Amino acid sequence: MLNFRKIKDKLFLTFIFFGAFIALFPLFHIIFTLIIKGMPVIISRGTMFFTGTLSQGGIGPAIVGTFILAFLSSLIGIPIAFLVGLYIYEYPDSKVSEFVRGLLQIMLEFPTILVGVFVMDILVIPMGTYSALAGAFALAIIMMPYVSVYTAEAMRNIPYTYREASFSLGLNCFKTAFRILVPIAKRGIFTGILIAIAKVAGETAPLLFTAGGLYEIYPHGISAPVGAIPLLIYTLIQSPSSTDHATAWGASLVLLLVFIGVFIPIRLSLKEVKL
Amino acid sequence: MRYAIETRNLRISYGKKEVIMGVNFKIPEKVVFALMGPSGCGKSTLLRSFNRLLDLNKDANVSGQVLVFGRNIYSDNVDVMEIRRQVGMVFQYPNPFPHLSIYENIAIGLRLNKMVQTKEELDSRVKWALEKASLLEEVEDRLDDFPSSLSGGQKQRLVIARVLAMKPKILLLDEPTANVDPVGTKNIENLLFELKKEYTIVLVTHEPAQASRISDFVGFIYLGELVESGPTARIFENPQHELTDRYVRGILSIGDKNGRNTN
Amino acid sequence: MGEILIEKIENLKLNVLEMGELAVNMLKDAVLALKAQDINLAKEVIKKKEDIAKMDEQIEERALRMIALYHPVARDMRVIAAVLKMITYLARVGRYAKDIAKTAILMADEPHASKLVEIPYMSDKVVEMITDALNSFKKEDLSYLTNFSERDDEIDSLYYSIFRECLTYMMEDPKNITKCTHYIIVARYLERCGDHACKIAEKVHYMITGERIEIK
Numbered sequence: 001m002l003n004f005r006k007i008k009d010k011l012f013l014t015f016i017f018f019g020a021f022i023a024l025f026p027l028f029h030i031i032f033t034l035i036i037k038g039m040p041v042i043i044s045r046g047t048m049f050f051t052g053t054l055s056q057g058g059i060g061p062a063i064v065g066t067f068i069l070a071f072l073s074s075l076i077g078i079p080i081a082f083l084v085g086l087y088i089y090e091y092p093d094s095k096v097s098e099f100v101r102g103l104l105q106i107m108l109e110f111p112t113i114l115v116g117v118f119v120m121d122i123l124v125i126p127m128g129t130y131s132a133l134a135g136a137f138a139l140a141i142i143m144m145p146y147v148s149v150y151t152a153e154a155m156r157n158i159p160y161t162y163r164e165a166s167f168s169l170g171l172n173c174f175k176t177a178f179r180i181l182v183p184i185a186k187r188g189i190f191t192g193i194l195i196a197i198a199k200v201a202g203e204t205a206p207l208l209f210t211a212g213g214l215y216e217i218y219p220h221g222i223s224a225p226v227g228a229i230p231l232l233i234y235t236l237i238q239s240p241s242s243t244d245h246a247t248a249w250g251a252s253l254v255l256l257l258v259f260i261g262v263f264i265p266i267r268l269s270l271k272e273v274k275l
Numbered sequence: 276m277r278y279a280i281e282t283r284n285l286r287i288s289y290g291k292k293e294v295i296m297g298v299n300f301k302i303p304e305k306v307v308f309a310l311m312g313p314s315g316c317g318k319s320t321l322l323r324s325f326n327r328l329l330d331l332n333k334d335a336n337v338s339g340q341v342l343v344f345g346r347n348i349y350s351d352n353v354d355v356m357e358i359r360r361q362v363g364m365v366f367q368y369p370n371p372f373p374h375l376s377i378y379e380n381i382a383i384g385l386r387l388n389k390m391v392q393t394k395e396e397l398d399s400r401v402k403w404a405l406e407k408a409s410l411l412e413e414v415e416d417r418l419d420d421f422p423s424s425l426s427g428g429q430k431q432r433l434v435i436a437r438v439l440a441m442k443p444k445i446l447l448l449d450e451p452t453a454n455v456d457p458v459g460t461k462n463i464e465n466l467l468f469e470l471k472k473e474y475t476i477v478l479v480t481h482e483p484a485q486a487s488r489i490s491d492f493v494g495f496i497y498l499g500e501l502v503e504s505g506p507t508a509r510i511f512e513n514p515q516h517e518l519t520d521r522y523v524r525g526i527l528s529i530g531d532k533n534g535r536n537t538n
Numbered sequence: 539m540g541e542i543l544i545e546k547i548e549n550l551k552l553n554v555l556e557m558g559e560l561a562v563n564m565l566k567d568a569v570l571a572l573k574a575q576d577i578n579l580a581k582e583v584i585k586k587k588e589d590i591a592k593m594d595e596q597i598e599e600r601a602l603r604m605i606a607l608y609h610p611v612a613r614d615m616r617v618i619a620a621v622l623k624m625i626t627y628l629a630r631v632g633r634y635a636k637d638i639a640k641t642a643i644l645m646a647d648e649p650h651a652s653k654l655v656e657i658p659y660m661s662d663k664v665v666e667m668i669t670d671a672l673n674s675f676k677k678e679d680l681s682y683l684t685n686f687s688e689r690d691d692e693i694d695s696l697y698y699s700i701f702r703e704c705l706t707y708m709m710e711d712p713k714n715i716t717k718c719t720h721y722i723i724v725a726r727y728l729e730r731c732g733d734h735a736c737k738i739a740e741k742v743h744y745m746i747t748g749e750r751i752e753i754k
Contacts, residue, residue, distance in 0.1 A: 167328060167359065519612075524611060
């Protein structure tokens, strides 16, 4: 009897390990492949890979473009999203709040390519050109629901007793929210922002009809087109040239590194959220 | 005689559920008045009506009057925030703001309420408050440390200091030693005993022995009603109501609904 | 936790009632020994004094321990307060019984004078009062304590009448002096026991109502 149970136990454990392995396998495979295929490209081209333009065999403009887009979209999206997050936290029962929360749910799931189409319609066509502004705008729209939801969640995680304490000192709604509660929640809010940026830095579809792409010269203005690493990879893969393909592998590895570079701080700061 | 707090037919309900059913209190000045009763009978709710902290709960409905030094705090032209500064509160879970230093915890209320003009004033008020809360000696060389380095009892005294800095007239304490170790509890009880010389103290306690140790007057709340109130010595020697007698002797079960008087 | 204390208090009360029964029986037997000039009975009473002293000690110890461990309040506290005083009074009743028994031994050789007829009656009245006070304690019922003031007055007047009659006898015939002195002393003991019965009644009244009264 005992033996049968032990066998069942072992079988179950083995099954779980196997399942976990299968689930994680693609991730490891991707990382492995990127390193194997991308590393040689970067090594052979050296620092020029990071600083040169496409015809020089480098992805410098794309890297700068990604950062510019991340920065601009944060500038546009975060403040509003933050305030929206605070609103739905502070007044969870109002009709407006319910409506906004529904809207945020939709925005979270909305097809990103349609966001691109929308921004193309309202910005690109009237301006007559692809632009960093349009790209940032599209990314901001995608980023906002994440920031709002994470902000509201971080605020909600603050123990109610700190709210009571603040009010009991005679502070009003505003002072309580901005001077006491937000600082307490700042780690959670910051983590949410990082997560939103990480998501948006890897987006391709919304940039297709908005940013345009710019890889031979460095970005020179917000109403001018701009490139981004994911967009570049998309473009290069479709080219017949094998040099371009090699560049794509290198760029993919760089994108992975950027992603890890944002991801690790997120993990670290999540660990430290202790109240 | 002027009462620090008086309630007249105070009723509080959450939605349809009545939690406090028409209570009439008279709490004199500069005493320790203990509110005791089994958990869940409305004591915390009642306490929060004394400084209108109950307003934070949108489901709560309050009718009747709560008079603080003769003025009804639920009438229309009342500055709620001023009331909360006059009637300070200490909570069940010691809650100094975790992201602020010990010094800042006390300073922030003073700053945001614009209660001091200069840095020197702020400094001296913070130190005065810590001294009043019997905490200064223990922390004066580490005012920039965070509250997480303090024990439960010390945290609670920091909260008391934070309240005292507002120069209130009344202190409301909601089971302040429920989450504090016995030594910390003793320190806080001694502190309250000292403070009652200058402040009116209303103390919600889950432990009748605490009420008997440090209070001058006691009110027994059961299922939302004020069953009995009076001088502590009388309530613990010869309670008039059967329920009170059973409660102080530790044999009241929450389902009891006896209305008999012992005499 | 309160239930544990209540059980212990019930046991404490039973102990006190046991002690009370012993005291009452000692008193009854002592007066009987005196009347019947029964030396053996008197000696038994004298021996029982040790038992009652031990009960006094044990009950006090138990009561004090309850205070230290359980911090009793309200009714529980009042019962223990009553118990602590009652055992003192009952111990005294026991001592008076012993003293009466000793007197019985001293007076065993000579015939009694007629006055002894009043002493048994007085003793019965006193025993009734102590018993009623103990019943009131047992049942926590005030009705047993009505008329205690009047009954105490009766005991007092019985004492004085015995006193005066003995004086008369002593003046009539000096040979009566020793005997009558003993009678007066025994009557005095009984009158004191009556006082103690009143004191017990006062404590029981406080226990039940929380009010302090004085029975005069």
